[in-house]
Amino acid sequence: MDYQFKKIESEWQQFWAENQTFKAENHSSKPKYYVLDMFPYPSGAGLHVGHPLGYIASDIFARYKRLKGFNVLHPMGYDSFGLPAEQYAIQTGQHPAITTEQNIATYRRQLDQIGFSFDWSREVRTSSPDYYKWTQWIFMQLFNSWYNLETDKAEPISTLIQKFEAEGNHAIKAASDEDVLSFSAEEWIAFSNIEKQEQLLKYRLTYLRESTVNWCAALGTVLANDEVKDGFSERGGYPVEQKKMMQWSMRITAYAERLLQGLDMIDWPEPLKEMQRNWIGKSVGAMVEFEVEPVVGNFKLSQDSPLEPAKIAVFTTRVDTIFGVTFVVLAPEHELVKDLTTPDQREAIEAYIDQAKKKSELDRMADTKTVSGAFTGSYVVNPLNNDKIPVWIADYVLAGYGTGAVMGVPSGDARDHRFATHFNLPIVAILDTQKEVVKEADATKEGHYINSGFINGMNYKEATATVIAKLEEMGAGKAKVNFRMRDAIFGRQRYWGEPVPVYFKEGLPQLIDESELPLVLPEVDKYLPTESGEPPLARAENWKYQNEFEYELSTMPGWAGSSWYWYRYMATKEERAENVFAPREAIDYWKDVDLYIGGSEHATGHLLYSRFWNKFLKDLDLVVEEEPFKKLINQGMIQGVSEKVFRSIGKTKMIWYHNEHNNRYSYIPTPDGNAYNVYYSEDATFQSDSTQLSNVPISLCNKSILDISKYIEQFDLDYNDTIFITKDACLFKGQWYDQSSESELVPYKPSSNQQQRDFYTKSEVEKMSKSKWNVVNPDEMIERYGADTLRMYEMFLGPLEQSKPWNTNGIEGVFKFLRKFWKLFHDDAFNFRVINEAPTKAELKSLHKIIKKVEDDVERFSFNTSVSSFMIAVNELTEIKCAKRSILQDMVVILSPYAPHICEELWKLLGNEAGILSYAEFPKFNPEFLVEDAFSYPISINGKTKTNLNIPLDLDQKEVEAMVLADESVQKYLAGQQPKKVIVVKGRIVNMVV
RNA sequence: GCUCGGGUGGUGGAACUGGUAGACACGCAGGACUUAAAAUCCUGUUCCCGUUAAAGGAGUGCGGGUUCGAUUCCCGCCCCGAGUACCA
DSSP: OOOOHHHHHHHHHHHHHHHTTTOOOSOOSSOEEEEEEOOOOOOTTOOOTTTHHHHHHHHHHHHHHHHTTOEEEOOOOBOOOOHHHHHHHHHHOOOHHHHHHHHHHHHHHHHHHHTOOOOGGGOOBTTSHHHHHHHHHHHHHHHTEEEETTTTEEEEHHHHHHHHHHHTTTTOOBOOOTTOOOOOHHHHHHSOHHHHHHHHHTTBSEEEEEEEEEEETTTTEEEOGGGEETTEETTTOOBOEEEEEEEEEEOGGGGHHHHHHHGGGSBOOHHHHHHHHHHHTEEEEEEEEEEEOOOTTTOOOOSSOTTSOOEEEEEESOGGGGGGOOEEEEOTTOTTHHHHOOGGGHHHHHHHHHHHHHSOHHHHHHOOSSOOOEEEEEEEEOTTTOOEEEEEEOTTSOTTSTTSEEEEOTTTOHHHHHHHHHHTOOOOOOBTTOOOTTTSOOOOOOSOBOSOGGGTTOOHHHHHHHHHHHHHHHTSEEEEEEEOOOOEEOOBOOSSSOBOOEEEETTEEEEOOGGGOSOOOOOOSOSSOOTTSOOGGGGOOSOTTTTTSEEOOOBOOHHHHHTSHHHHTTSOTGGGGSSSSSOHHHHHHHOSEEEEEEOGGGTTTHHHHHHHHHHHHHHTTSSSOSOSEEEEEEOOOEEEEEEEEEEESSOBSEEEEEETTTTEEEEEEOTTSOOBEEEEOTTTOOOOTTEEEEEEOGGGEETTEEOHHHHHHHTTOOGGGEEEEOSSEEEETTEEEEOOSSSSSOSOOBOSOOSOOOOBOEEEEEOOOGGGTOOOOHHHHHHHHOHHHHHHHHHHTSOTTSOEEOOGGGHHHHHHHHHHHHHHTBOTTOOBOOBOOOOOHHHHHHHHHHHHHHHHHHHTTOHHHHHHHHHHHHHHHHHTTOOBHHHHHHHHHHHTTTSHHHHHHHHHHTTOOSOHHHHOOOOOOOGGGGOOSEEEEEEEETTEEEEEEEEETTOOHHHHHHHHHHOHHHHHHHTTOOOSEEEEETTEEEEEEO
C-alpha cells in the first residue's frame, strides 16, 4: 500500500490515547528530564501554523530523550484566564468559562492532530478552581511573609513580629515601603491592633498600598509595567494614564539582586537575559546630599525640623564628577520644589509645572530633543568645595527614578550639557582627557582629574573611592545601589481572573481562612464594572459570607496563574486530590524544568514573575531549586505572507493608468465617466493619495495572482461597479479589454484574447493574523500532507530561534522524503518487503552517519539540519536499494521523534510490538563504520584548493607526502618548483606555498 | 541614541573548534515514461569567460588587517531585524 498518512496518523493517535503511551511516572530508576512548553492562552481563532513550532521542537526533544533512556515529563495545559474571553462576554453575555471551554476543545483537537507526546493526564487550566485554589494559596503565603535582607530570604511574618516585640524596627534590615514608621519594642507593644496591621502591611511580600498605577480607562483596569507599551495597553492598544489608587502589589523588588544574580546560573538566550537585566536596571553609584543655601526672607526651612537646613538628595553613578556639578535639577513633581521657589521665580516655576502637567506621558517621551526648564531661585552648596549651585526644575528628570533629583555635570553628560548650553550655565572640564567640553559632553572615565580639589591627578577608580569615603565621613552621602524595577501591581479590576482571597475588617485586609479555599469566582449578571465604577465582582450576589465581610473586588493579573504552573504538572491526577499544590516527593524528583521552550515576548513578564515566585517558594522550602527553568529556548515567530492590492478609496471617476510607451502614470477618467471601485494589480500602479493598499485573502491567490471571480464572489462585489486594472489589460463590466497601445484605455475594444489575465498582488511579510487574511491553518496542511510532513517541514524551515515567513512551497520536498522513506520498506507494488541479510559496509556507513548527525543536531537544537541529513541518508539507502531489516529498524527509531506516526507504523510492520517509545532504544553510534579505505584529500596551493586526491589509509605520513608530491595534478600546479613551505594539519598536507 | 542579533545563489537555508563555500530543499531548465496530464525518475543549475570537453577568473554587505589559508578572528563603515529609551 502506498503511504497513507491519514489512516496511519489517526490510528496511531488513537493508539497513543487509549494506551496512555506518554503517561509519565513520578518514580523511576531512569534519570528524569522535564520538557516544558509555554502553555497557550486558548483564543477563539485557534492555532495557526506558527503556534506549534515550539511545541514540535520540544516534542522532538522529549521523544528523543525517552529513546535515550530518560524518564520524561512533557505536559501541556492552558493559561485560560484572560482578557479576550471577558471582552467577548461583555459583548455577548456568554460566560467566559463557556467560551474558554469551547476554545480549549478546538485547541485540543488541533494539538492532537499533530501527534504530540503530551501526558494529558496532567493537564492544567489556570481558570479551574482546583488549580487556582493554589494560586490563591501562594498569594496567602506571600501575604504572610516578609523579606529579611540579613538572611537574604523570605521569612514568615511571625518572625518579624517577634523581632518587633523584642527590639522594635530600628535594627531590622527588611524590604519594606519607604514610609515605615520608626518604633521601639515598647512603642510596638503599645500599638493598637490596627496600627500593628498597618505597619506589617508595609513589610508583607504582597501588600495593599496607595500607588501610582497605569490606569487604562478603556479596559477599566490597572496594568503592570510590562503590559504597557509606549503609553498604550499591550492588549487592545488603548491609552494608559498614571493614576493614584489603592492597589495590591508584589514586593518583587526585594528579590531584585537575586533575580539579577540568578541569570548567571541559567542557560538562556543572551538577548533575553539582557532584557531582564535592563528591566531590573541595577545601577551602582552614590547618594549625595546637597544642602540648600539658606537665604533669609524668601525661603522656608524644611518643615519637619525648621532648625535643620533642607537637603536635596541626588543619586548619581558618577560621584567622581562631583566637582563638575554646575547646577542641580529637580523633577517638576519633586516635593521640595514649592519650598525652594523664591517669590520672584514663583510665576515662572508655576507656569512650567503647569505646562509639564499638560504634556502627556507620550509627548514627554517623544519629545526628547527640546530643552525646557525653570530656575527656582534657590541655591545648594556642593559639599566638597562649597560652590554655590543653582537649583532648576526640568521634565527630563523623572520623579519616579532615584530621588527625583540629579546633579548636573554638563562636561560629562549629554543631557546635562544640552541643558547647560540652553540656559547658559557654566561647563567645567574635570578630566585632562576631556577636550572641547564647551561643544560636546565627554563621558569618558579615562585620564586624570583636573579642577577637582583633592582628587586632582587621580584616576577614575581612586577618585570614586575617595569621594565616597569623604562624603561618608562628612555625612553628606554614601555608596548606593539603585534599581529601576518597581514592585509589580497585582490587582486587576476584571471579572475573569482569580479572586484575591482577602476580606476587609476595619478597613484592613485579612486573609480568608485557608479551609475556605478555593475562593470561587462568583456568578455575576454582567461582566462590566458597576455604575459606580467598582470592578465587576461588586455585582456578585450570592458570594459566601458576603453579608459578614467586605470582599476584595479585584482579581489577580494574567501572570498569577502562570507563575507556578510547572509545579502543578508534577502532581499526577491522583495526587491532585491531596492537599498540596504538588507532593513533596514529586518536587524532589522532578526538581525543575530542564528545557523550556517559548516566545521571547515573555522576557519581562511571565519569565521574571515565575523566577520571583520560584525564589519565594524556595525560601519557604516548598521547592528545591533556586531557578525554575534551567535551559530556555525562544522559538522564532512564523510570520505570514500577505497578499495585497491597490484599491481606490471609495468609488472614483478617475483611474491611474500606466502608459508603457513613456513609462508614465496619468490620471484619466473612467470609460463612461461613472464612479467605480477600482483595483490595480501590483504592476499596474503605485500608491498614491487616491489609492490604498488592502489585504486580500491568501486563499484567493495563487503565486501572487488573484482569482478575481472568487474575490468578487467572496466580497459580494458587482462586476458592474468594479474595474480591475492590470499592467496591459482591464476588466470592465465583466469583460476583459486590451489596453490600447497608444495611450488611454479608450477606445475599448474587447480583447482578442478573452482569457483571464493575470492580476498580480503585492506580497508582504507580516505577523499572521485573521484581520490580515494571511493565516495558514495547520489543519489544511495536515489534511493535504499529514502531521509528520508538517512536523518535519516546520523544523526544516530554518533555525528554531529565527523568525521566518511561512512558505508552503517547500513542503512538497518533505512529503516526498517521507514517501521515499516508506518505499524503502516496500517493493514497487507497495508490498511490505524487508530482508534479513547482514548489512553491507555502505549501509552501515549511511546508518551511523545519521545516528551521529542526529545525536549532535538534536543535542544542540539544530533540528533543521538533521532533517536535511535524513534526506541524505534516505537518498543514499534508496540508491543502494537497501532493504535490510537491521538497518531500516534503526532508521525508524532515529526518525521517530520527528515523524512519529509513520515510524510507529513501520516499527509494527517490522514485527515489533506497537508503541515505539515504550521500549525502543536510540541506536548506539559506532565510529568504526565511518572509517574508510581511502579518503578524499583536498590540496591547496597558495591557499587555493586546486585538486583532490584519494589517499589509501594504510600509508604513513611520509608515504602520503611522497604520494601527494608525486601526483600528476599536483606536479602540474607546482610547475616544477619545490614548495617553499608545506602546511600539515593533523597529519595531512592541506596547503603548499610555492 | 544605547544594547543584542543578523547580512552567503532566483528562494529558504548548510558549512560543529579558521582547512574543498553554496549541503539539503524549493524554484527553474532539459530529458525519460505517457495519447496527454498528473505522479515518478534522471541530468543540469553561484556568477563571468569559454565550450565537444577542458582550462581560467571572480565570489559569503563594503573597506582594511592578522594568517600558509578567513563566511568564521580583529579594526572601521553601510544596511536589515529585535529590544529599550531623558534611568542621572
